[in-house]
Amino acid sequence: MISPVKVWRRQKTIRDLLGKEGEIVTWTKIFTPPPQFKHIAPYTVVLVELKGGQNICAQLVDCMDDSSIQTGDKVVVTLRKLRESIADDVIPYTIACKLI
Amino acid sequence: MKSYIIGYHTTQFGELWDKSLFDLVEDTIVGVLKNAHLEIGNIDAIFFGNMLGGILENNLHAGAKIADIFGLTIPIYRVEGACASGGLAVNLAHEYVQSRKGKTVLVVGAEKMTDVQPEFITQGLMSAASGEEQESGITFPGLYALMARMYLKKYRYDKKNLAAIAVKNHAHGLLNPTAHFRRAITIEQVLKSSTVAEPLGLLDCSPVSDGASSIVITSDSSLIKKKSGVTILSSQVSTDSISLLQRDSLLGIKATQIAADKAFTESKLKRTDISLAEVHDCFTIAELFAMEDLGFWKRGEAGKRAIQYETLSENKGPLIVNTSGGLKAAGHPVGATGIKQVGELFLQLTGKAEKRQIQSPRYGLAQNVGGSGGTAVVTIVGI
Numbered sequence: 001m002i003s004p005v006k007v008w009r010r011q012k013t014i015r016d017l018l019g020k021e022g023e024i025v026t027w028t029k030i031f032t033p034p035p036q037f038k039h040i041a042p043y044t045v046v047l048v049e050l051k052g053g054q055n056i057c058a059q060l061v062d063c064m065d066d067s068s069i070q071t072g073d074k075v076v077v078t079l080r081k082l083r084e085s086i087a088d089d090v091i092p093y094t095i096a097c098k099l100i
Numbered sequence: 101m102k103s104y105i106i107g108y109h110t111t112q113f114g115e116l117w118d119k120s121l122f123d124l125v126e127d128t129i130v131g132v133l134k135n136a137h138l139e140i141g142n143i144d145a146i147f148f149g150n151m152l153g154g155i156l157e158n159n160l161h162a163g164a165k166i167a168d169i170f171g172l173t174i175p176i177y178r179v180e181g182a183c184a185s186g187g188l189a190v191n192l193a194h195e196y197v198q199s200r201k202g203k204t205v206l207v208v209g210a211e212k213m214t215d216v217q218p219e220f221i222t223q224g225l226m227s228a229a230s231g232e233e234q235e236s237g238i239t240f241p242g243l244y245a246l247m248a249r250m251y252l253k254k255y256r257y258d259k260k261n262l263a264a265i266a267v268k269n270h271a272h273g274l275l276n277p278t279a280h281f282r283r284a285i286t287i288e289q290v291l292k293s294s295t296v297a298e299p300l301g302l303l304d305c306s307p308v309s310d311g312a313s314s315i316v317i318t319s320d321s322s323l324i325k326k327k328s329g330v331t332i333l334s335s336q337v338s339t340d341s342i343s344l345l346q347r348d349s350l351l352g353i354k355a356t357q358i359a360a361d362k363a364f365t366e367s368k369l370k371r372t373d374i375s376l377a378e379v380h381d382c383f384t385i386a387e388l389f390a391m392e393d394l395g396f397w398k399r400g401e402a403g404k405r406a407i408q409y410e411t412l413s414e415n416k417g418p419l420i421v422n423t424s425g426g427l428k429a430a431g432h433p434v435g436a437t438g439i440k441q442v443g444e445l446f447l448q449l450t451g452k453a454e455k456r457q458i459q460s461p462r463y464g465l466a467q468n469v470g471g472s473g474g475t476a477v478v479t480i481v482g483i
Binding site for chain 2: 047
């Protein structure tokens with residue numbers, strides 16, 4: 001169940017990550033997604049170590065060719081819509097990563 | 101005080117379209133009571149391992165539902181720890197009978213997974229991961245794929261080293277009449293199977309299965325004398341962060357390492373005393389991790405030793421792994437798995453494993469993992 005309050009609570013921490021840079025530690029390409037991601041599959045998810053040591057997990061976006069991804073590739077954290085709004089007209093956002 | 105396993109039953113694992121969750125529970129309770137020559141009135145409590153009933157079919161308050169089926173008033177506890185729900189139920193039951201002399205309890209695990217489309221199972225299973233992981237669109241195959249890629253790179257292995265686990269466990273599953281899959285597969289078939297989450301293919305992954313398993317655990321000395329059973333020498337639980345993002349290392353499962361060390365210490369056994377293990381091969385990489393985390397093989401060796409099929413039954417090595425077929429071939433009805441693992445050890449140690457019987461095992465170990473390693477249960481039994 002998604003309530004506006006839950007979305008608000010989750011998204012309080014997202015802004016602190018935006019614009020941060022880091023390096024890809026490992027990655028995978030998902031072919032069997034949960035229902036809310038079915039329309040974009042297959043998609044690439046990266047585990048990134050940000051400068052300062054924090055690890056994040058996010059989709060790699062704006063990358064037409066992900067076949068040459070390497071450990072150590074540099075990325076920056078950006079903002080993406082998580083899904084279409086459903087009840088209560090709240091649009092949830094989440095972090096994603098772009099190659100630098 | 102000692103606790104003993106004196107009976108085991110499992111339903112068929114697979115796509116059981118004519119059975120509901122509680123049909124499966126009823127079948128396995130009736131089966132295990134018959135196997136142990138007990139009546140339901142001899143049972144002092146029930147521990148029920150189940151993960152997805154609440155999420156997939158709005159089916160909670162399982163204790164009262166089981167009480168309803170058998171007309172019971174005894175305590176019934178539902179235990180949940182993702183894919184380690186069954187192992188946790190075994191652990192709690194073991195602790196319960198040790199603290200109350202002369203008690204006899206049932207440990208039942210069940211899952212009904214094939215009623216819904218696969219993406220909803222994927223979503224339901226992801227409830228056992230962190231919020232950040234859920235929002236990234238990663239899946240459980242994906243989380244293990246992240247770790248698999250690191251392992252293959254670090255030790256310079258390729259997908260064949262993973263595939264060998266699936267080939268071995270299917271060879272074992274062929275001999276298990278209750279296994280979901282009873283057919284042999286080849287390395288080439290695993291490598292050619294459709295991608296689920298790179299680098300893992302469909303045949304690197306355990307299936308979505310229905311099924312229920314149960315054991316009887318007792319500390320009643322009069323029952324122990326009368327019946328042939330196995331002793332639980334140690335059952336240990338360890339936990340870790342729910343998310344991969346907080347782990348010190350992605351080249352193994354720390355919770356398994358800690359639980360295993362405690363279990364070997366308590367049982368006063370050496371790794372080389374174990375001749376039979378049921379490990380949590382939810383994905384092929386997970387069995388490589390298990391062999392290293394449990395301390396059977398050195399760090400980085402598992403890929404090489406897997407492809408030499410050292411733990412394949414017909415090679416008659418000192419340690420045979422996953423004679424049931426593992427999660428890969430026997431199937432993975434989540435809540436049932438941890439109980440089926442211990443049940444397989446019971447069959448082998450009491451000489452009742454029929455075509456897959458290995459020669460005179462004395463000690464067996466079961467390793468059951470929840471999520472991507474947030475929970476691990478290691479149980480050692482002996483005859």
